[in-house]
Amino acid sequence: MPRRDEDTDRFTVARADLVGSLSQRVNDERVLAAMRRVPREEFVPANIVSDAYLNIALPIGDGQTISQPLIVAQMTSSLQTRPGDRILEVGTGSGYQAAVLSLLVHEVITVERIPGLTEEARTRLSRLGYHNVRVEQAVEELGWPEDAPYDGMLVTAGAPELPLALLEQLRVHGRMVVPTGPLGMQDLLLVTKTDTGHETKNLGACAFVPLVGRGAWPTPG
Ligand code: SAH
Numbered sequence: 001m002p003r004r005d006e007d008t009d010r011f012t013v014a015r016a017d018l019v020g021s022l023s024q025r026v027n028d029e030r031v032l033a034a035m036r037r038v039p040r041e042e043f044v045p046a047n048i049v050s051d052a053y054l055n056i057a058l059p060i061g062d063g064q065t066i067s068q069p070l071i072v073a074q075m076t077s078s079l080q081t082r083p084g085d086r087i088l089e090v091g092t093g094s095g096y097q098a099a100v101l102s103l104l105v106h107e108v109i110t111v112e113r114i115p116g117l118t119e120e121a122r123t124r125l126s127r128l129g130y131h132n133v134r135v136e137q138a139v140e141e142l143g144w145p146e147d148a149p150y151d152g153m154l155v156t157a158g159a160p161e162l163p164l165a166l167l168e169q170l171r172v173h174g175r176m177v178v179p180t181g182p183l184g185m186q187d188l189l190l191v192t193k194t195d196t197g198h199e200t201k202n203l204g205a206c207a208f209v210p211l212v213g214r215g216a217w218p219t220p221g
Helices: 005-022 029-037 046-051 069-079 096-102 115-127
Strands: 058-061 064-066 086-090 107-112 133-137 150-155 170-180 186-193 198-206
Touching: 005 029, 005 069, 029 069, 029 096, 046 058, 058 115, 069 096, 069 150, 069 170, 069 186, 069 198, 086 096, 096 107, 096 115, 096 133, 107 115, 115 133
Parallel strands: 086 107, 086 150, 107 133, 150 170
Antiparallel strands: 058 064, 170 186, 186 198
């Protein structure tokens, strides 16, 4: 059923309110402006569309979630992207984070492990006109080495420890934001690759679904 104009207006108002509340926590007008343009209601399942502008993570099927808007804002801001950047996202999920990123950089390559989600996100992003996002089906190896090195990397699933395979796909002086730690409760790390290794800053506690694959958590079940 096509959405009515009054629904569009209602969502636009709710989106402005949500991003307004995020601006008290995230001091990054570029990122907030991008989030003001991405219709989160298009990225959540139809039966919970009325929750799209609550500042919470929401289920998207297959036991996965679309991240909390505040976390999206914080992660995106920490990456300090530049317009010419090529960014890798690991964990496409709904495609929402990739859409936000795509408004800030030249190209986003995003990789998803669950084929149904990959297909859905690819169709959705293309329908909504995010043509500088490429959605790839994850293989056993973490990330997407084919197009490495990336200027920045966002990992939106929790790794047991810093995934060195992903660090390898980052260019020197590039930044990577990655939740790291035990299942259900991680630290959000900002990792900067240096000539000789890497530097790490802890951005605070977070909770992500597990990063699954070689060098991360084993496949569930
Ligand atoms: N960024 C998403 C939310 C991600 S939820 C959004 O904006 O909606 C985390 C996602 O990471 C899940 O969909 C999960 O299937 C995926 N994932 C887990 N391990 C992965 C891996 N090794 N490679 C790619 N995706 C992975």
